[in-house]
Amino acid sequence: DIQxxxxxxxxxxxxxxxxxxxxxASQSISSWLAWYQQKRGKAPKLLIYRASTLESGVPxxxxxxGSGTEFTLTISSLQPDDFATYYCQQYNSxxxxxxxxxxxxxx
Amino acid sequence: QVQxxxxxxxxxxxxxxxxxxxxxxxxxxxAYNIHWVRQAPGQGLEWMxxxxxxxxxxNYAQKFQGRVTMTWDTSISTAYMELSRLRSDDTxxxxxxxxxxxxxxxDYWGQxxxxxxxx
Numbered sequence: 353d354i355q356x357x358x359x360x361x362x363x364x365x366x367x368x369x370x371x372x373x374x375x376x377a378s379q380s381i382s383s384w385l386a387w388y389q390q391k392r393g394k395a396p397k398l399l400i401y402r403a404s405t406l407e408s409g410v411p412x413x414x415x416x417x418g419s420g421t422e423f424t425l426t427i428s429s430l431q432p433d434d435f436a437t438y439y440c441q442q443y444n445s446x447x448x449x450x451x452x453x454x455x456x457x458x459x
Numbered sequence: 460q461v462q463x464x465x466x467x468x469x470x471x472x473x474x475x476x477x478x479x480x481x482x483x484x485x486x487x488x489x490a491y492n493i494h495w496v497r498q499a500p501g502q503g504l505e506w507m508x509x510x511x512x513x514x515x516x517x518n519y520a521q522k523f524q525g526r527v528t529m530t531w532d533t534s535i536s537t538a539y540m541e542l543s544r545l546r547s548d549d550t551x552x553x554x555x556x557x558x559x560x561x562x563x564x565x566d567y568w569g570q571x572x573x574x575x576x577x578x
Contacts, residue, residue, distance in 0.1 A: 395554055401562065402562075441564075447508075448563065450503055452503050453503050
């Protein structure tokens with residue numbers, strides 16, 4: 353199975369900050385990576401797929417980059433609605449696997 | 460609008476089975492895969508597998524092979540996930556999620572179903 357890691361595990365930030373989350377795969381997954389946002393008690397929400405394609409309706413302050421084994425999710429200017437946990441997921445090979453998550457909380 | 464509505468919470472004893480339903484609306488049910496993802500309390504997300512309601516094709520994560528069965532009923536646009544021989548560590552929120560046939564990202568999710576396994 354492909355192992356996904358994320359760093360940091362927790363990130364404390366303020367409204368307006370630029371935030372970057374890193375996701376690494378244990379082997380190359382090309383660009384078959386998605387990012388999800390999950391708020392407490394809610395289902396995950398798709399933000400980005402194919403490493404850098406923004407899902408329809410997702411604010412443009414979210415962006416993704418990377419390929420192969422290293423990927424990043426960037427929030428250009430953190431908004432109050434963005435405090436949540438973020439997961440990456442590879443869908444290059446079965447079983448699809450998620451990273452352990454990065455919690456973004458209020459500094 | 461696209462909606463996936465799941466069945467209600469379940470409490471099961473170890474060794475029993477549970478069957479969770481996921482009713483789709485707002486799109487052509489057979490044109491998309493349905494995936495199942497679970498989340499243990501306070502933990503991350505774990506992908507379990509998918510079913511294609513058009514072809515009947517499935518792909519289960521090896522971890523769940525032999526214990527999970529994913530089925531569907533096109534007449535009521537509903538997918539099902541049955542997990543057998545339940546253990547306490549199967550306690551989790553189970554989500555269904557939709558994906559395109561080729562692009563396997565989960566663009567719409569159900570609200571989740573809490574399954575508690577306890578003696």
